[in-house]
Amino acid sequence: MGRLTTQLSSSDTITVIDNRTSKTIEIPITENSIPATAFKQLSIPGVSSKGREEDEESKGLRVFDPGYMNTAVIKSTITFIDGEAGILRYRGYPIEQLAEHSTFLESSYLLLYGNLPSPSQKILFEKEVQAHSYVHSDLEGFMKSFRYDAHPMAILVSAFSALGSFHSEANPSLQGQKLFTTGTPDSLRNMDKQIYRLIGKAPTLAAMAYRIRQGRPFNRPPVGLGYTESFLYQLDFLNEREYRPSPVLAKALDVLFLLHADHEVNCSTASILQVGSSGVDPYSGVAAACAALYGPLHGGANEAVIRMLLDIGSPENVPEFIEKVKSKQKVLSGFGHRVYRTSDPRSFVIRKIAEEVFEATGRDQLLEVAMALHDAALKDDYFKSRKLYPNVDFWSGLIYRAMGFPFDFFPVLFAVPRVVGWLAHWRQMMLAQGGLKIWRPRQIYVGPTLRDYVRLEDRAEESGQKHVNQASATFGLRLIESYQKDKPDQPRQVSVIPLLIFDLTIVLTHYRMSPSVTSISNNTTATPSSSLSKYTSTSPASSSSSKSSSSSLNSMTTVTTTSFDGFLDGNISDVGILLKTLSFSSQKHSFQRRKDPAQSPYINHPIGVANFIAETGETDIVVLQAAILHDVVEDTECTIDEIELHFGPEVAKVVDECSDDTTLSACARKLAQVETAGHKSKRAQQVKLGDKLHNCLSIQSAIPVGWDVERSQRYFIWSKQVVDLCASSNPKLAARLYTLFSEGTFVHRGKTYACVPRKMSDISGTKWKSYYPPVDY
Numbered sequence: 083m084g085r086l087t088t089q090l091s092s093s094d095t096i097t098v099i100d101n102r103t104s105k106t107i108e109i110p111i112t113e114n115s116i117p118a119t120a121f122k123q124l125s126i127p128g129v130s131s132k133g134r135e136e137d138e139e140s141k142g143l144r145v146f147d148p149g150y151m152n153t154a155v156i157k158s159t160i161t162f163i164d165g166e167a168g169i170l171r172y173r174g175y176p177i178e179q180l181a182e183h184s185t186f187l188e189s190s191y192l193l194l195y196g197n198l199p200s201p202s203q204k205i206l207f208e209k210e211v212q213a214h215s216y217v218h219s220d221l222e223g224f225m226k227s228f229r230y231d232a233h234p235m236a237i238l239v240s241a242f243s244a245l246g247s248f249h250s251e252a253n254p255s256l257q258g259q260k261l262f263t264t265g266t267p268d269s270l271r272n273m274d275k276q277i278y279r280l281i282g283k284a285p286t287l288a289a290m291a292y293r294i295r296q297g298r299p300f301n302r303p304p305v306g307l308g309y310t311e312s313f314l315y316q317l318d319f320l321n322e323r324e325y326r327p328s329p330v331l332a333k334a335l336d337v338l339f340l341l342h343a344d345h346e347v348n349c350s351t352a353s354i355l356q357v358g359s360s361g362v363d364p365y366s367g368v369a370a371a372c373a374a375l376y377g378p379l380h381g382g383a384n385e386a387v388i389r390m391l392l393d394i395g396s397p398e399n400v401p402e403f404i405e406k407v408k409s410k411q412k413v414l415s416g417f418g419h420r421v422y423r424t425s426d427p428r429s430f431v432i433r434k435i436a437e438e439v440f441e442a443t444g445r446d447q448l449l450e451v452a453m454a455l456h457d458a459a460l461k462d463d464y465f466k467s468r469k470l471y472p473n474v475d476f477w478s479g480l481i482y483r484a485m486g487f488p489f490d491f492f493p494v495l496f497a498v499p500r501v502v503g504w505l506a507h508w509r510q511m512m513l514a515q516g517g518l519k520i521w522r523p524r525q526i527y528v529g530p531t532l533r534d535y536v537r538l539e540d541r542a543e544e545s546g547q548k549h550v551n552q553a554s555a556t557f558g559l560r561l562i563e564s565y566q567k568d569k570p571d572q573p574r575q576v577s578v579i580p581l582l583i584f585d586l587t588i589v590l591t592h593y594r595m596s597p598s599v600t601s602i603s604n605n606t607t608a609t610p611s612s613s614l615s616k617y618t619s620t621s622p623a624s625s626s627s628s629k630s631s632s633s634s635l636n637s638m639t640t641v642t643t644t645s646f647d648g649f650l651d652g653n654i655s656d657v658g659i660l661l662k663t664l665s666f667s668s669q670k671h672s673f674q675r676r677k678d679p680a681q682s683p684y685i686n687h688p689i690g691v692a693n694f695i696a697e698t699g700e701t702d703i704v705v706l707q708a709a710i711l712h713d714v715v716e717d718t719e720c721t722i723d724e725i726e727l728h729f730g731p732e733v734a735k736v737v738d739e740c741s742d743d744t745t746l747s748a749c750a751r752k753l754a755q756v757e758t759a760g761h762k763s764k765r766a767q768q769v770k771l772g773d774k775l776h777n778c779l780s781i782q783s784a785i786p787v788g789w790d791v792e793r794s795q796r797y798f799i800w801s802k803q804v805v806d807l808c809a810s811s812n813p814k815l816a817a818r819l820y821t822l823f824s825e826g827t828f829v830h831r832g833k834t835y836a837c838v839p840r841k842m843s844d845i846s847g848t849k850w851k852s853y854y855p856p857v858d859y
């Protein structure tokens with residue numbers, strides 16, 4: 083509290099003169115801070131001539147700091163950040179050293195209790211946390227009540243809160259207000275138990291949120307695996323014998339968890355402190371913090387980064403995007419930080435982990451866009467002058483994507499480790515000297531001053547009053563309407579990315595739209611048959627039944643949007659069913675990649691098929707659907723009958739012809755299938771060709787981990803045989819494939835090789851024969 087200047091001055095004070103009254107106060111400076119309450123002494127009795135009653139000048143000067151730009155709200159011994167120098171320390175230890183030598187759980191102990199654990203403390207702590215990983219089976223029912231397309235963060239927020247309802251002994255409302263603040267052994271024991279529980283169960287709840295959306299049964303936490311290993315196991319285990327997650331990915335995740343464990347009083351930590359200051363139980367506090375983390379300016383930024391990179395698409399679009407950021411139309415997600423005014427030290431560690439992960443999973447094509455964006459931003463004055471540098475989220479999303487996690491799961495991967503930081507700060511606050519003080523900020527009231535109630539009949543509508551927006555259900559339609567307005571004459575191909583509804587960025591499919599918007603609106607509750615074909619007509623009259631001809635693909639424009647609710651709202655249409663099924667399929671691919679990084683070239687395969695076939699302009703919508711569903715059928719339990727039910731007999735027929743009930747990597751079986759291609763439809767062959775092209779291009783750009791030159795060449799040669807068999811069905815696509823094989827090259831360990839060697843004798847070894855059936859060229 084400040085004192086009047088009549089008292090002796092010291093150098094550790096600040097003198098403030100209120101020019102309104104000439105009053106001077108001297109405020110002590112401790113730890114380079116002054117108490118905001120000192121300013122309450124600067125008051126004007128009564129109401130000044132300029133002031134309003136609501137300014138409360140007689141009650142002292144207020145400190146206005148929206149967004150806490152320069153307000154410290156707590157004294158802490160946990161984490162130190164020097165934003166100018168790019169320093170981050172947990173309890174004094176530099177983050178770089180911890181990332182190199184420590185583990186997530188060891189650093190968690192450090193954050194919670196102040197020092198690194200002794201060997202026995204470490205064992206005990208890890209045991210306690212892991213022992214608390216099981217959740218009550220009643221929670222399973224709760225988790226199952228979420229829809230398949232619920233955002234996993236929404237599930238997690240609710241799950242933390244629900245978890246609290248199982249632990250009445252942790253509830254100050256039931257057990258007494260001083261439950262966690264006395265510091266007695268009993269109280270500390272109780273508090274620690276809740277901490278172990280929350281840290282132990284966080285991965286279990288997160289994994290449940292993941293599995294529920296895939297229709298997979300929940301996995302029980304395994305015994306004998308580390309924290310992140312156990313998490314990966316709960317996410318991915320199906321029914322394999324002795325399944326163990328990839329040690330490379332488990333280690334990478336452990337370091338990522340360590341880096342994310344705490345970050346002083348950030349938005350979500352401030353939330354648990356704010357909520358916790360009321361004395362509520364820690365489960366509710368963690369739920370509140372989790373909700374704060376969900377936002378795209380905070381923990382949701384890693385998800386936003388990937389969506390942004392996909393939106394940019396390729397490095398040449400970066401300058402245009404940068405211009406949009408500078409004109410405030412876009413935000414460069416993953417850049418900037420309230421505290422860091424130079425690079426985020428975590429981002430350096432993360433880039434190193436990224437290399438290790440990419441080595442195992444293959445390089446993500448988006449990395450090129452990310453690098454181009456990163457370099458362009460760092461050179462640009464807009465970012466330099468505002469000291470905006472990449473933060474932790476700029477890179478972490480790329481790693482999570484490479485590991486095969488769906489985008490909307492990224493914030494969950496941030497939330498699980500951050501539970502530790504939240505609880506460390508909560509524990510510190512509960513045990514703070516002087517007891518718990520409720521957090522109750524003030525506001526500056528700028529609203530109307532005193533006025534009398536006006537009866538309804540005497541009221542006129544105020545000008546400038548806001549009106550309720552049109553229902554969001556029409557968003558998709560409005561988007562297309564506005565799009566149509568720009569170019570009314572063109573038939574278009576619209577590629578929709580249903581970002582908000584599904585967890586993966588999926589190119590739904592390609593469809594051509596009628597210039598008539600009405601026909602689309604009529605079809606939002608369409609019957610199951612004919613599916614997307616209803617969007618393909620070129621005239622309103624034929625919109626609900628006809629299939630388009632390939633000629634209308636000529637002038638294609640691609641539109642992407644971040645929402646698709648206009649089509650899916652209410653009575654879920656067959657498009658919704660397709661999306662749902664496709665979402666399953668894509669998740670399966672991601673999941674496979676995490677389990678077996680060598681599978682990476684097959685990621686997003688159905689989408690690739692659809693894209694490549696669309697590129698040829700030779701095919702119609704049914705084939706595109708079939709291309710997608712072909713893989714859906716392979717990768718899910720979906721039966722042809724179900725396809726027929728949802729998509730109609732024509733689609734089912736094509737899918738049936740394409741389906742080979744095995745995974746994409748089972749090349750030998752595919753060959754057998756294609757060998758009988760003479761009996762199959764032309765469309766089926768087109769699908770096969772598109773399929774091949776996509777695989778070959780993927781493999782060409784990134785040879786799968788573990789493949790040597792010989793194996794790669796064998797693959798290309800085998801693919802060539804497929805092309806031979808199918809060539810007549812689609813000459814244009816086949817020509818493209820021939821060029822690929824005859825002139826194509828790939829790079830292996832820095833050396834370039836021909837996809838198909840000039841002479842077959844260039845390929846030696848006996849493995850060829852055993853790998854694929856003998857082929858006579």
Ligand code: CMC
Pocket residue numbers: 345348378379380381383407412413414415416417418419420421468470473474475
């Ligand atoms: N893209 C474009 N402009 C930006 C960005 C950005 N990412 N970040 C800040 N700015 C601008 C901002 O508009 C302001 O411009 P002007 O001076 O013309 O008004 C200026 O830079 C200063 O902003 P600031 O005061 O430094 O920003 P802040 O402290 O209020 O916000 C932030 C910090 C992290 C919310 C913000 O930088 C941002 O929105 N970044 C993108 C989201 C993101 O990556 N969040 C993850 C943060 S790190 C992980 C975590 O802890 O959650």
